[in-house]
Amino acid sequence: MTPVFEAKELKVSVTGRRGERELVKGVSFSVEPGRCLGILGESGSGKSMSMKGAMGLLDRSFRVSGRVSLQGEELLTKSPEELRRMRGGKVGMVLQNPMTCFDPLYRIGNQIGETFAAHQGWSRAEIRSRSLEMLERMKIRNPEEVLEKYPHQLSGGMLQRIMIGIAMAMKPALLIADEPTTALDAITQLEILNEFIRIKEENTAVIFISHDLNAVSLAADEIVVFHQGMIVDRGDFRHILHRAKDPYTRLLAEKRTAVMRSYRRALEGKETIYA
Amino acid sequence: MKRYVVRRLLMAIPLLAAVSFICFMFINLIPSNPAEVALRVQQMPVITEEAVARMEEMLGLNKPFLVRYFDWLAGCLKGDFGISYVNPARTVAGELARCLPATLQLAAASFAIVAVLSVPIGFLCAVYKDGWFDRIMRGVIFISTAMPAYWVGLLLMWGMGVKLRILPTNGSGTWRHLILPAFTVSLSYISTYIRLIRNNMLENMKQDYVLYANVRGLPQRAILVRHILKNSMHTCIVAMGMSIPQLIAGTIVVENVFSWPGLGTLCISSIFNRDYPVIQTYVLLIGVLFVVFNLLFDILQTVSDPRLRREE
Numbered sequence: 001m002t003p004v005f006e007a008k009e010l011k012v013s014v015t016g017r018r019g020e021r022e023l024v025k026g027v028s029f030s031v032e033p034g035r036c037l038g039i040l041g042e043s044g045s046g047k048s049m050s051m052k053g054a055m056g057l058l059d060r061s062f063r064v065s066g067r068v069s070l071q072g073e074e075l076l077t078k079s080p081e082e083l084r085r086m087r088g089g090k091v092g093m094v095l096q097n098p099m100t101c102f103d104p105l106y107r108i109g110n111q112i113g114e115t116f117a118a119h120q121g122w123s124r125a126e127i128r129s130r131s132l133e134m135l136e137r138m139k140i141r142n143p144e145e146v147l148e149k150y151p152h153q154l155s156g157g158m159l160q161r162i163m164i165g166i167a168m169a170m171k172p173a174l175l176i177a178d179e180p181t182t183a184l185d186a187i188t189q190l191e192i193l194n195e196f197i198r199i200k201e202e203n204t205a206v207i208f209i210s211h212d213l214n215a216v217s218l219a220a221d222e223i224v225v226f227h228q229g230m231i232v233d234r235g236d237f238r239h240i241l242h243r244a245k246d247p248y249t250r251l252l253a254e255k256r257t258a259v260m261r262s263y264r265r266a267l268e269g270k271e272t273i274y275a
Numbered sequence: 276m277k278r279y280v281v282r283r284l285l286m287a288i289p290l291l292a293a294v295s296f297i298c299f300m301f302i303n304l305i306p307s308n309p310a311e312v313a314l315r316v317q318q319m320p321v322i323t324e325e326a327v328a329r330m331e332e333m334l335g336l337n338k339p340f341l342v343r344y345f346d347w348l349a350g351c352l353k354g355d356f357g358i359s360y361v362n363p364a365r366t367v368a369g370e371l372a373r374c375l376p377a378t379l380q381l382a383a384a385s386f387a388i389v390a391v392l393s394v395p396i397g398f399l400c401a402v403y404k405d406g407w408f409d410r411i412m413r414g415v416i417f418i419s420t421a422m423p424a425y426w427v428g429l430l431l432m433w434g435m436g437v438k439l440r441i442l443p444t445n446g447s448g449t450w451r452h453l454i455l456p457a458f459t460v461s462l463s464y465i466s467t468y469i470r471l472i473r474n475n476m477l478e479n480m481k482q483d484y485v486l487y488a489n490v491r492g493l494p495q496r497a498i499l500v501r502h503i504l505k506n507s508m509h510t511c512i513v514a515m516g517m518s519i520p521q522l523i524a525g526t527i528v529v530e531n532v533f534s535w536p537g538l539g540t541l542c543i544s545s546i547f548n549r550d551y552p553v554i555q556t557y558v559l560l561i562g563v564l565f566v567v568f569n570l571l572f573d574i575l576q577t578v579s580d581p582r583l584r585r586e587e
């Protein structure tokens with residue numbers, strides 16, 4: 001199968017006061033339709049930088065090189081306007097801190113609507129009905145009321161769902177999720193992870209970025225491990241867990257046992273609540 | 276929300292009382308005897324003990340300090356600010372009312388210049404940070420903050436009025452008279468607000484909501500104007516509002532440079548003539564303006580921020 005998204009020797013460097021520093025040092029990975037690629041790595045290893053670089057989200061102080069293609073089209077040579085239309089259209093993205101990602105001064109409905117308007121020539125009525133439809137699909141209760149709310153009036157989990165809903169509303173070929181569960185409590189994390197598994201089954205390609213092996217293991221079919229801007233290991237979850245060559249990856253795998261325990265505890269907690 | 280506004284209004288009352296008391300106290304700390312000053316100002320040829328005593332009686336100066344304060348305060352609340360020493364036929368309220376429109380006109384024109392220039396310039400400086408426009412404006416800001424207003428005023432008078440003869444250098448009446456003094460008053464505020472808006476916008480650009488707006492593929496213009504500028508203006512609102520009483524108070528020097536017949540000119544001539552009631556009332560007025568505008572813009576900011584506003 002041909003990949004939806006492919007990065008080859010992707011490099012990102014930044015020019016600061018002390019000269020140029022390479023943040024991503026030539027990484028290659030790809031993802032196919034209906035599959036989920038997990039990018040695993042500790043904080044600061046260049047996971048976000050590589051995706052921001054690929055999608056044209058970095059300012060002029062950064063330099064991005066290598067090759068990135070989406071459905072066979074080269075991205076790094078595209079104009080800012082072409083990249084803009086791609087973002088939120090063919091490529092949906094979900095970020096880490098849902099609580100700070102929305103503009104505090106506008107209602108949620110307004111921010112959903114402006115995203116739709118940026119990509120489709122829909123009328124006001126159509127934007128509204130599609131917004132409601134999207135919220136319902138994301139299982140959000142009282143969608144009419146939610147549209148009138150300001151971001152600070154909603155929970156992190158709810159905003160994260162809305163983010164996913166906005167990204168999926170344009171039927172993207174690729175969904176990039178950058179630490180989508182990190183800011184959430186354990187129960188909400190699990191609900192959000194299930195959402196990604198469902199999305200994958202609808203034949204969208206997913207790139208799932210996390211520093212948490214456990215979260216990655218639940219969603220990803222294949223995993224690449226980032227360390228200091230380089231890929232140090234790749235393979236499926238079982239490979240990472242049992243046969244990782246890289247010492248850093250092994251450390252992550254060992255930590256997992258402890259994390260798993262806390263997950264189980266959270267799940268048990270959830271069951272007692274509903275019992 | 277209503278309760279918040281009412282609470283803020285109630286909290287302003289002790290503040291206003293404090294302002295009036297401090298204002299009254301300072302004027303009464305002046306070492307010379309107001310009765311004697313009043314007689315001298317009215318060009319009494321020989322100042323006798325009896326004349327001073329009679330004047331003290333008339334002005335109520337023989338009463339204890341606190342009684343005088345409350346008498347004065349009660350008068351102020353009724354709109355009676357006393358009588359000018361220089362011209363006993365005129366009330367202080369009448370004098371201020373005569374000069375207030377000219378000052379308000381000057382302050383309003385200055386505020387308009389500040390708003391019209393600093394918002395777009397600050398915006399462009401932030402958008403094209405470190406570009407040629409931003410560099411030039413940074414230089415201009417640096418130079419203009421270093422120059423005192425009266426000096427710039429004199430320079431403008433010399434350049435525009437004396438050398439080029441395109442604008443009148445003193446007096447009032449037409450809008451052309453307004454240009455030089457208004458520009459002089461606004462100059463230092465323009466640089467302050469360009470800097471404030473520029474830095475505020477740059478700070479906002481680093482926020483997550485801007486990254487996410489880009490992630491959603493919003494057009495650059497919408498992100499800059501609808502989101503970044505609006506959020507920056509929101510934080511600048513209180514500073515802007517507070518600059519209105521500052522502008523009114525700040526006209527004092529410029530009015531004198533340009534012989535603008537406003538409160539500033541009245542205040543300076545009252546200081547020269549030791550017309551204490553007028554000075555006292557002027558100081559009180561400025562103090563009250565600061566309290567009122569502070570209150571007003573604080574409430575405005577709360578009302579316009581969904582995070583602070585409580586849904587009823």
Ligand SMILES: Nc1ncnc2c1ncn2[C@@H]1O[C@H](COP(=O)(O)OP(=O)(O)O)[C@@H](O)[C@H]1O
Binds near residue numbers: 041042047048
């Ligand atoms: N604006 C920036 N300017 C310079 N360096 C940055 C900037 N943002 C992040 N970095 C650096 O880039 C590296 C990778 O960051 P990032 O991709 O955000 O890590 P993560 O894997 O946690 O997503 C880090 O070492 C970080 O210090």
Ligand SMILES: [Mg+2]
Binds near residue numbers: 047048049
């Ligand atoms: Mg990151």
